[in-house]
Amino acid sequence: MHKYELDIIGNAIDSLDEALDKYAQGQSGCTRSHKFALLHFCHFMELILKHYLSTVEENLIYSKVFRVVAKRAKDDGIPLIEAFEILENEEFDFESPIKGHQNPHTITLDMALEYLESDKEYFDSEFASEIRSLKDLRNDIEHHKFEMNTKEVRLVLGRLTRGFDEFTDIFSVVGLQNVISKKQLGVFQTLADEYEHELEEAKVEVREAHNAAFRGVRPKHQYDVHWATYDCPECNVSDLMIPNIDSSTGFKCTMCGNEDSEDIEVDCEICGSSWANGEMSSWVDTYSYTCPDCNDFDSKY
Template identity: 25%
Template sequence: MSFTKRWIEEDGPKVQAPASHKLDLHENALDSFNEALTRFKEGTGGNVKAYKFAIQHLSHSIELLFKSHIAQMHPLLIYKNPFTAKPLDREMTIGLWDAVQFLKNSGDPIGKDFEADLLWLKKLRNEIEHSRFDMDVATVRATMGRLVEAIKDFHDHFDDDLSAFVTKGNLPLFEELSDEYRRSLGEARAKAAASTQDGETHDCEFCGERDTGARIDGEVKCQYCGESNYTVDCLRCGADELVSDATLWNDEDGRSDYLCSSCYAHYQSLVAAD
């Protein structure tokens, strides 16, 4: 038994919890999933605006799946501050990343690929909610495929029966999107391994995929999403490092100087000791 579950059962306050919450969450996740595929079909039929809602519904489905799993530990854990003396506010529930962190902190390991997908999903949802939605059809299909694969990863991780979640009518599209994603990702990783000039593959700082970046002529180019992360020379030691890992030190007089992560850490230690 995990520490979290033992603490709740032995030491936690005895608060009345809704017994049906786990079932409701799973059913709502299924509804969101089916609605996502319906919207996706509308998009392929010519209603381009439906693609945005397809992605939103599918990402919401993943969030509800995580909450459903947490509710198995204790139904009240999906609420914020559930064990305070104040009356429980059932409108205040945890978000997707709260659920992810809760599982990690309770000792439930999450695979690196799965965690990379979740970090990417967090960024994607923020962009959709706060920016103008702008995706071409190919990008939408790739995004849906990655979300579908994340749902498969979820069921694999928690040993849940995927067939109980995907309805028979939606299974062909589900598998089609998943197959497209895995094939594209596999091709990108193979291309990165074959073309990199430093003998290593790299993770992409933009799409979050692992081992899809190839270092070519001073930059790391993702063979999956096509974005590039260039390298810069450290002002202090001269080592080259990805600009995403380096720290901008000076950008005056039309030039940009950087410190590598090691030199910047050394600088911070000197400041702290002063």
């Protein structure tokens, strides 16, 4: 095995560890960290794809070697993977294009992707376009054109983490869960599990809405801010329903979008006191919401 190959997987995992660390900082509110999470993750993707190509043929990660395969594919009008297999059957010496070179130039992320995409039977093209979109974001950052939608960055990173978790598994590259550092394992597992990731994002939204409601409010006036949360009966998670001006009930779940809960308090149309709407009674042709007190005729009369 060439020395470059030995380093490549270790460096890939280091980059993933860094990306996860910055991701966690980003999720807990540090906007700047998103940029670094993205940069480190791009580096991880590039290295892991190169590593995969090196397991196909150790010299395929060098541009000069790759170009021989690409030329054959173009000349014969066939996919890269087929061109590689033909050259292999012809016993082409894949080391020959780089013989004598001290530090041969290695392929780009795009080249690695191109090769993988030619393997249509196993490689998912949706995954490839996610990889490209993250790469485009990185280019925008490098050219300072990046207006960061932090939530979007976190969602893309989540989808790509799931994609690479699957990719490394299908292509038996490396068991990511086994090699990343213990400190980042929790973050990785959350990202790798779609439900867990969505739930985390929903909680972040609750936290941000809460902070926005109280921002700039002096401590002695905080009691006057009417900000409440309710448990969502649709997704069975507590405190995900938050005030929402577009909702017909005034509340909406940040995960599933549900607007209804019997717990949402409304004012009694007779006495004005607040009760959970599930406890209210309606009177024919008169009131929609009347509270248990106003309906307690036995103890009053």
